[in-house]
Amino acid sequence: MTLYIFRRFLQSIGVIFIVTALVFVGIYVIGNPVDILVSTEADQEQFDRMVKILGLDKPLWEQFLVYLSKLAQGDLGRSFAFSEPALKLVLQRMPATIELVTVAMLMALILGIPLGMYAGLHPEKAVSKTIMGASIVGVSIPNFWQGIMLIFVLAVSLAWLPSGGRGEIKTVLGITSSLWTADGWSHIITPAINLALAQCTLIIRLIRANVREIALLDYVKFARAKGLRRNRVVYVHIFKNTLVILITVVGLQFGSLIAYSVVTETIFSWPGMGKLIIDSVYILDRPVILAYLVIVVFLFVTINLIVDLLYSVIDPRIRLDGDQGSS
Amino acid sequence: MNRFKQAIIGIALSSTLSSPVWAADLMIAVATEPRSLHPLAQALNSNHELAKHAFNSLVEPSAKHSPTPGLAESWRATDDPLVWEFKLRKGVKFHNGTPFTAEDVAFTYELVPNVPNSPSTYKRRTNKIAKVVVVDDHTLHIHTKTPYPLLPRSLSSVPIVSHTVGLETDPTEFNNGNMLFGTGPYKFVEFVAGDHITYTANKDYWGGKPKWDNVTIRWITSGPARVAALLSGDVDMIASVPTIDVANLDANTDINVSCDQTSRLMYWSLDVSSEFADHITAKDGSQIKNPLRDLRVRQAFSIAIDRDAIVDEVMTGLAVPANQIAGEGFGGHNTNIPMPEYDVGKAKALLAEAGYGDGFKLTIHATNNRYINDAKQAQAIGQMLSRIGIDVEVVTQPVSGYYGKLRKHEMTMALIGWASATGEASSILRPALSKGVRNNYGRWEHPKFNELIEGALSTVDMEKYDRLLQEATAVAMADVPIIPTHFQVACWAARKGLEYTPRADESTLAEYLNTK
Numbered sequence: 092m093t094l095y096i097f098r099r100f101l102q103s104i105g106v107i108f109i110v111t112a113l114v115f116v117g118i119y120v121i122g123n124p125v126d127i128l129v130s131t132e133a134d135q136e137q138f139d140r141m142v143k144i145l146g147l148d149k150p151l152w153e154q155f156l157v158y159l160s161k162l163a164q165g166d167l168g169r170s171f172a173f174s175e176p177a178l179k180l181v182l183q184r185m186p187a188t189i190e191l192v193t194v195a196m197l198m199a200l201i202l203g204i205p206l207g208m209y210a211g212l213h214p215e216k217a218v219s220k221t222i223m224g225a226s227i228v229g230v231s232i233p234n235f236w237q238g239i240m241l242i243f244v245l246a247v248s249l250a251w252l253p254s255g256g257r258g259e260i261k262t263v264l265g266i267t268s269s270l271w272t273a274d275g276w277s278h279i280i281t282p283a284i285n286l287a288l289a290q291c292t293l294i295i296r297l298i299r300a301n302v303r304e305i306a307l308l309d310y311v312k313f314a315r316a317k318g319l320r321r322n323r324v325v326y327v328h329i330f331k332n333t334l335v336i337l338i339t340v341v342g343l344q345f346g347s348l349i350a351y352s353v354v355t356e357t358i359f360s361w362p363g364m365g366k367l368i369i370d371s372v373y374i375l376d377r378p379v380i381l382a383y384l385v386i387v388v389f390l391f392v393t394i395n396l397i398v399d400l401l402y403s404v405i406d407p408r409i410r411l412d413g414d415q416g417s418s
Numbered sequence: 419m420n421r422f423k424q425a426i427i428g429i430a431l432s433s434t435l436s437s438p439v440w441a442a443d444l445m446i447a448v449a450t451e452p453r454s455l456h457p458l459a460q461a462l463n464s465n466h467e468l469a470k471h472a473f474n475s476l477v478e479p480s481a482k483h484s485p486t487p488g489l490a491e492s493w494r495a496t497d498d499p500l501v502w503e504f505k506l507r508k509g510v511k512f513h514n515g516t517p518f519t520a521e522d523v524a525f526t527y528e529l530v531p532n533v534p535n536s537p538s539t540y541k542r543r544t545n546k547i548a549k550v551v552v553v554d555d556h557t558l559h560i561h562t563k564t565p566y567p568l569l570p571r572s573l574s575s576v577p578i579v580s581h582t583v584g585l586e587t588d589p590t591e592f593n594n595g596n597m598l599f600g601t602g603p604y605k606f607v608e609f610v611a612g613d614h615i616t617y618t619a620n621k622d623y624w625g626g627k628p629k630w631d632n633v634t635i636r637w638i639t640s641g642p643a644r645v646a647a648l649l650s651g652d653v654d655m656i657a658s659v660p661t662i663d664v665a666n667l668d669a670n671t672d673i674n675v676s677c678d679q680t681s682r683l684m685y686w687s688l689d690v691s692s693e694f695a696d697h698i699t700a701k702d703g704s705q706i707k708n709p710l711r712d713l714r715v716r717q718a719f720s721i722a723i724d725r726d727a728i729v730d731e732v733m734t735g736l737a738v739p740a741n742q743i744a745g746e747g748f749g750g751h752n753t754n755i756p757m758p759e760y761d762v763g764k765a766k767a768l769l770a771e772a773g774y775g776d777g778f779k780l781t782i783h784a785t786n787n788r789y790i791n792d793a794k795q796a797q798a799i800g801q802m803l804s805r806i807g808i809d810v811e812v813v814t815q816p817v818s819g820y821y822g823k824l825r826k827h828e829m830t831m832a833l834i835g836w837a838s839a840t841g842e843a844s845s846i847l848r849p850a851l852s853k854g855v856r857n858n859y860g861r862w863e864h865p866k867f868n869e870l871i872e873g874a875l876s877t878v879d880m881e882k883y884d885r886l887l888q889e890a891t892a893v894a895m896a897d898v899p900i901i902p903t904h905f906q907v908a909c910w911a912a913r914k915g916l917e918y919t920p921r922a923d924e925s926t927l928a929e930y931l932n933t934k
Contacts, residue, residue: 122819128537130461135856141537172453174535175590183611239642246650254647256636257613360638360647362612370451370639373787375818 096396103392110384111162114377115155123147124171124375145171158381167385168378172371177382181364185386187257188356188363190268192348194279195286196341202287203294204337208330210295211302222295229292238285238358245281252281255360282359286352290344297340301333334405342398346391442631447644448926449658451637455598455609456589457577458529459536461543463837466575467925471617471633472513473577473600476504476523477570481930482747483681483841483922485570489518489578489601490558495878499565500548502878506556510624512580513599513606520558524550525581527560534588543572543839565876567883571749571840577602603628603929612637617928633928648673648911655912657926661736661790667911674934677909678920679738679745682837683846684789685902686782686799688716689830691861697781697830701809709774710830716898718768722806723799724760729904732794736909740902742843742895748922749842752888755895765806777807783823784833786814790906796833799903824859832859835906841922844887847871851894862899 118124125141133141142148146157161168167178206226210219246254258278261271269275305311306329314324353365360366364383371379402409450464457469478488490504510518527550531541546566551559562569583597591597598606603625604617614636619628636653638644641660645667647653659667659675668675688710689695695708709715725739741758744751769775780803784796793814800810824832838845848871849857851864867890874886910918910926917934921927 122822124818125537126822126825127818130538130542133538133542137539137541138856144535145537169535171537174454174459174537174588175593180611187612239646242643242646242650246652247646250650254650254652255638255643256652257610260610357640358643360613360636360640360643362610366612366639373816373818 095399099392099396103388106388106392107162107385108159110388111158111381112155114381114384115151115158118375118377118380119151121375124377127374128171162385167382170371170376170379172374172376173379177378178386180367180379181382181386184362184364184367186267187269187361188349188352188365190270191279191282191286191355191361191363192345192352194270195283195348196290196345198283198287199290199294200341203291204298206291207295207298208302208325211299212306212325212329214299214303219299223299226292226295229288232288234285234289234354235358237288238282238355241281241285242358253278255282255358257362282355282361285359286348286355290348293340293344294337297336298333301336302329305329305332331405335402335409338398338401338405342394346387346394349390350387442629444630444633444655444928444931445636445653446633446926446928446931447636447638447647447653447656449637449639449641449644451612451639452615454589454593455595455606455615456533456592457579457600458526458533458540459589459592461538461540461575461839463924466577467927468615468635469577469600470602470925470927471604471635472598472602472606473579474602475574475576475578476506477574479571479574479841479923481678481919481921483838484749485574488574489523493570496559499878500562502560502562502569503553504558504560506558507624508556510601511622512601513620514580516580516582518578518580518601519555520552521555522578522581523558524552525583525585526576526578529579529583529585530576532585534586536589540576543576546572565878567875567878567880568840568842568844571842575839604630604633607632628929629931630928635926635928645911648913651913654916655910655918655926655931657908657910659909659911661734661909664734664736664909664911672914673911674914674917675909675911676918676920677736677907679905679922680837680908680924681745681748681841681922682835682906682924683740683743683745683902684737684795684833684835684904684906685740685900686719687824687829687832687834687850687859687900688719688898689827689860690716690899691863692827692830695830696828697783699779701777701779703779706778708830709772709778712772712774713897714768714772715774716901718765718772718806719803720758720898720901721761721768722765723758723802723901723903725757725903726760727802728795728798732791732798733904733907736790736907737904738907740904742891742902743846744838744843744891745905748838749840750844750847750884750887750891752891752895754888755892762805769806775807777809779809779811780831781811781813782831782833783820783829784812784814785817785820788817788820789833789835792833792835795903799833825856827859827861829859834859834900837924842887843891844871844875847887847890847894848875851899860899862897864893864897864899867893867897 129138129141146154170177170180173180206222210222213219242254245252256278258269259272259274260267260269263271311328314328353369356363356365368383452465452468453460454465457473474489476488476490477485480486489507491507493502493504496503506520512518527544527547530544531539533539546562548561548563553559595606603620603623605620607616607618609615614634617633619631638647644656645663648656664675667673690710692708698708700706729737729739742755782796784792786793796812796814800812803810823829836846849855851858851862853863853868870886870890874883874890877883908924912918915933916931919930
């Protein structure tokens with residue numbers, strides 16, 4: 092078990108190393124960040140001074156080594172543009188993103204699981220066909236347009252919900268979140284729907300396919316033949332067995348939503364990490380881009396780890412590699 | 419149920435709509451987040467417009483960018499052309515209660531070039547200053563290195579901070595609000611990165627009671643989302659109205675749109691110096707000498723461009739045609755320079771006369787995420803030049819890396835946007851066209867021009883300055899080293915009952931929003 096976690100940790104260090112190298116080369120190819128940072132009217136001397144302050148006068152390999160050695164000490168550098176520690180900038184905006192993604196994911200699950208189960212158990216019913224039809228619409232509408240439409244319907248035409256922003260935040264039990272206030276909830280609903288729709292579709296389709304497959308397996312037939320109540324067959328024998336695949340996908344999607352909720356955050360001016368990273372890419376703010384990627388890699392690895400651990404809880408047949416000797 | 423819901427919403431709506439228009443709480447949405455709250459950390463408009471709420475300058479730029487009294491009640495060039503005298507306003511207090519004196523001004527100008535970790539300081543605005551002499555608490559003598567007519571204008575963009583801040587303070591200390599006390603109309607209350615900043619009225623403001631009790635400025639990057647926020651009543655005013663929405667909002671009786679010309683000039687830089695230009699070949703691909711070195715070719719380009727079409731079609735009317743650096747009503751504008759007349763026939767004749775009757779191949783460059791409709795402008799220009807027989811390829815790219823290439827002179831004809839920092843012509847003319855400066859992308863050289871512009875900028879005789887500046891503009895424009903096409907127009911939209919007074923520097927300031 093410990094060995095397993097340790098190996099995962101080593102893997103993530105490898106990933107961070109490769110990602111960092113790519114970003115260094117990528118930004119080097121695009122151009123010099125100082126060209127964008129200094130004002131148009133800056134003279135050559137001011138320009139050179141800035142290049143020097145940011146350490147961009149050194150050869151690329153040397154910049155890379157300096158960065159890596161600082162990274163090893165936990166120092167992710169200062170943002171070129173904001174002059175603040177890059178890690179602080181990213182972490183400052185992380186709670187907003189996680190809060191949004193969590194609400195969106197819960198919405199998708201609460202809606203997606205029952206609908207998927209229903210469609211899987213009664214594939215021929217008209218209701219199921221409607222669900223499946225509607226779910227296609229969910230994925231095929233571009234996220235951006237969907238967001239704008241949600242704003243126009245819910246905020247402009249009906250005036251039920253605010254058009255964007257995060258709303259009032261409060262700190263309860265050491266956790267600062269907008270979910271503690273009614274105002275916060277009114278702000279989070281629309282962007283969360285925007286983010287949840289595509290996920291919901293995915294979950295519906297996934298569960299439906301899985302349920303249809305499992306429903307035909309021998310142990311389900313046997314359970315039925317034994318005369319078990321229908322509810323028990325559905326919830327214990329079928330549903331529980333869809334969980335493995337559900338957790339895999341939800342885990343992966345949770346990670347990628349955190350990393351790529353950029354579009355939603357931009358439309359709803361949600362002050363999360365996505366907006367920060369897009370702005371940073373535009374101005375080639377290397378330390379922020381890297382700090383963000385390091386955190387995202389870390390998040391992915393952690394989520395995958397949790398998913399793997401959950402597997403062995405749900406399905407005793409699944410064992411973690413490297414666990415064989417000790418159990 | 420439905421009807422009940424509607425009734426409730428109706429009541430809620432009517433209560434928000436009927437709230438008095440003179441409600442003193444204001445919510446504004448602007449497009450760009452600040453990178454620092456430190457008023458001197460970075461010479462960026464998004465930082466500066468926030469700073470203007472809590473801080474003042476010695477000289478305040480008016481909506482049209484002319485210098486008006488700020489913390490200095492008056493100023494004059496003394497008999498010594500190197501010394502300016504500023505009389506400071508008395509009885510002004512910083513938000514923390516300390517009195518404002520000449521010492522704070524001297525401190526600020528010392529801090530400007532030395533802000534720790536600053537990627538782009540306001541140094542250019544103070545680098546003409548040799549020393550600041552505090553005569554008494556409310557009199558200041560500023561000595562310049564050379565006679566400098568633009569001192570008051572330059573200082574108008576430098577907010578004054580309290581000397582108690584100290585030279586070593588890291589700019590990030592300002593982001594938590596600890597140091598954010600100025601003399602301005604609004605006091606800092608709260609800042610949430612990426613979301614909003616809140617100010618409250620400074621009841622002791624020297625300029626009288628501020629117009630609003632509380633001001634919140636939100637950052638909504640996406641254009642449609644800003645419009646939606648205004649339409650849904652979430653905000654009272656938005657800045658940077660997307661051009662495609664201006665007409666619709668204007669037709670909406672619940673919204674007041676106000677637009678005006680800014681000091682941001684859009685022009686095409688031309689490589690007028692290289693013997694062989696990187697992006698010009700004969701039509702068969704063989705190398706030819708750079709045609710842009712020939713004045714007739716440049717003139718042909720200028721009159722091949724239909725400025726009215728660019729303004730009407732590409733910019734949907736939200737621009738003003740340009741034939742020089744500063745627009746009408748701005749310093750250095752020369753009324754004698756004619757607007758180049760669109761004439762394809764004449765342009766072709768000029769090309770033929772220069773020996774390029776068959777045209778040539780040219781690649782033009784533009785950004786695609788920096789200026790309003792930048793990529794569309796490039797396409798339009800490409801089409802217009804193809805009408806006079808030039809084979810044009812249009813290449814657009816994000817702004818990251820664009821100006822780096824320009825400074826290495828890797829582009830032959832490229833779109834540039836430049837907002838005059840002082841609101842008059844010289845702050846573009848000089849850095850863009852003087853010999854050997856880094857923003858002279860086309861490497862144009864003209865001894866007479868250099869002499870005139872340096873002359874204009876080294877006299878404190880304002881009439882002489884103006885005359886020389888206009889002459890310099892005339893000399894430059896006659897040689898077509900760049901092709902100006904238009905000045906950008908900026909638009910603001912406010913809810914019924916409010917109207918914004920547009921500012922040429924594109925700033926969004928709560929004090930410029932009036933009840934109508």
